[in-house]
Amino acid sequence: MAAFLVSPGPARRLAKPACKPDSPGLEPPRRGALSRWLIALGEGLRRHRRAIQRGQWAIVLVYLVLVAVPAFLPLPGRLAHIWDNLTLLAQFAFWGIWWPFVLLSMILVGRAWCGLFCPEGTLTEAASRFGRGHAIPRWITWKGWPFVAFALTTIYGQMVSVYQYPKPALVILGGSTFGAIVIGYLYGRNKRVWCRFLCPVNGVFGLLAKLAPVHFRVDQDAWTLSRQSGNAGVRAVDCAPLVAIKTMRGGADCHMCGRCEGFRDAISLSPRSPNHEIVHVAGAAPKPWESLLIVFGLMGIAIGAFHWSVSPWFVALKQALAGWLVDHHVLWPLTLQPPWWVLTDYPSANDQMTFLDGGVLLAYILATAIAIGASVSLCLWLAARSLGPSPGARFHHFAQSLIPVAACGVFLGLSAITVTMLRAEGFALGFVGPLRALLLGGAAVWSIVLAWKIAGLATANLLRRFAATFCAALAAATGTWSWVLYFWVWQ
Numbered sequence: 001m002a003a004f005l006v007s008p009g010p011a012r013r014l015a016k017p018a019c020k021p022d023s024p025g026l027e028p029p030r031r032g033a034l035s036r037w038l039i040a041l042g043e044g045l046r047r048h049r050r051a052i053q054r055g056q057w058a059i060v061l062v063y064l065v066l067v068a069v070p071a072f073l074p075l076p077g078r079l080a081h082i083w084d085n086l087t088l089l090a091q092f093a094f095w096g097i098w099w100p101f102v103l104l105s106m107i108l109v110g111r112a113w114c115g116l117f118c119p120e121g122t123l124t125e126a127a128s129r130f131g132r133g134h135a136i137p138r139w140i141t142w143k144g145w146p147f148v149a150f151a152l153t154t155i156y157g158q159m160v161s162v163y164q165y166p167k168p169a170l171v172i173l174g175g176s177t178f179g180a181i182v183i184g185y186l187y188g189r190n191k192r193v194w195c196r197f198l199c200p201v202n203g204v205f206g207l208l209a210k211l212a213p214v215h216f217r218v219d220q221d222a223w224t225l226s227r228q229s230g231n232a233g234v235r236a237v238d239c240a241p242l243v244a245i246k247t248m249r250g251g252a253d254c255h256m257c258g259r260c261e262g263f264r265d266a267i268s269l270s271p272r273s274p275n276h277e278i279v280h281v282a283g284a285a286p287k288p289w290e291s292l293l294i295v296f297g298l299m300g301i302a303i304g305a306f307h308w309s310v311s312p313w314f315v316a317l318k319q320a321l322a323g324w325l326v327d328h329h330v331l332w333p334l335t336l337q338p339p340w341w342v343l344t345d346y347p348s349a350n351d352q353m354t355f356l357d358g359g360v361l362l363a364y365i366l367a368t369a370i371a372i373g374a375s376v377s378l379c380l381w382l383a384a385r386s387l388g389p390s391p392g393a394r395f396h397h398f399a400q401s402l403i404p405v406a407a408c409g410v411f412l413g414l415s416a417i418t419v420t421m422l423r424a425e426g427f428a429l430g431f432v433g434p435l436r437a438l439l440l441g442g443a444a445v446w447s448i449v450l451a452w453k454i455a456g457l458a459t460a461n462l463l464r465r466f467a468a469t470f471c472a473a474l475a476a477a478t479g480t481w482s483w484v485l486y487f488w489v490w491q
Helices: 032-049 049-072 086-109 110-118 119-129 143-161 166-186 193-198 202-209 220-228 277-280 288-306 312-327 354-383 393-399 403-424 434-456 462-489
Strands: 216-218 267-271
Touching: 032 049, 032 216, 032 267, 049 086, 049 119, 049 166, 049 277, 086 110, 086 166, 086 202, 110 220, 119 166, 119 193, 119 462, 143 166, 143 193, 143 202, 143 288, 143 354, 166 220, 193 202, 202 288, 202 354, 202 403, 277 434, 288 354, 288 393, 288 403, 288 462, 312 354, 354 462, 403 434, 403 462, 434 462
Parallel strands: none
Antiparallel strands: 216 267
8 A cells, every 4th residue: 555655654544433324415435456456556647647648748749730720721522531721631530520529428437538638638737837827706606607618619619510521620629728728827736727717618517527437535534534644744735627626526627637645645546336426425515506517508509500501490480581581681691601711601512501500500509598498497386395394505506416427428429420420431330229219328327316305305205306307307207308319300
């Protein structure tokens, strides 16, 4: 065990009193081969920081090439392939591999991507190391940024066809990277202020990381014993994403970088139940902005952003409005063509959006978000109300139970780009349909199980518990049916 020590002192960890099984929000410490392997992995992350940093800068270089260079190349022809065209390669790398599987990694290993690989995290922390180091202003710490940033980037990305063309990708990804560098230069010292508060996917990553079966666990008893034994030899930990590690009870904000591994002999990479954080931690303090991101963001705006391209409702609405405009001799929404950075404009690819297209697109996404969000919210309120009066806090806790369904839907939506590009290269992929059904059904069951466990914390009455779970299951079914429409009804 001496190899795991992080400070001078006895060659053993401080004794850790066992947690009481009935302590709210705590799990008994797990022991065995898996725990020992995870501790060794966490210690390896801490000890090999320089090697990790070199790898991060290599990723930054590849990222900058793939984002910047294709924007200045001609669009690929019909005979181009992923392996012989940089533009298609970059499109496949970002939208076919990077985003869907980074989302999946959050569920499997927490926010390890953020702490170990993300180029924006590397750049913003490096900029802060040599920057002004100003105090973080209040506007940056506004809790609504994760929802607002996700909504704006998702909608704008659809308006400029970010998944299909390199110039919009440069604007959105490059703009985010530029913002990360500027914020890093201005605020904090050796910190990731951008990642903690302003990154457009920070909120989504935090939600998905709650499902991870591993996390850096803080043993409060061992921490207390370390404090009582004195501070001599205890190293300082500079948490780049500004997490209060002493009180950290979950993985939503932790970037899994391993820098705090072994601190005060109280922090270690540990296994946990994938249900633990949502059931026992997420309900401790209601977070309305997180509920908004889950219900109206991931289950509303994201679904609308994928739906519109195959929705017969979108086509019918656009045709009806076009007919009305023609009848009333209002032709400019049908003829004026804004530049590519406002609405899609690629005549060589026969792909252009008029102001009518853009307006209907915006209206469709917002209407979808409102319709689905309101339906899901009603189901969640009924679930919370089934358990008794004052349903406010329980509403937000039940919203957390929908994270598996919301996460699965977004993953399947993004991976549809992967499937489309691979099929264009000649791969049959006949297993995709059954696999999608399995994943979506499994996510729905997972959400229902979480709702059942959450309801059990509030009541021992089985009738109330069944009623609350049934209402939460209707909310999960709403999200599931939205993706059934997308994959199996409209396509």
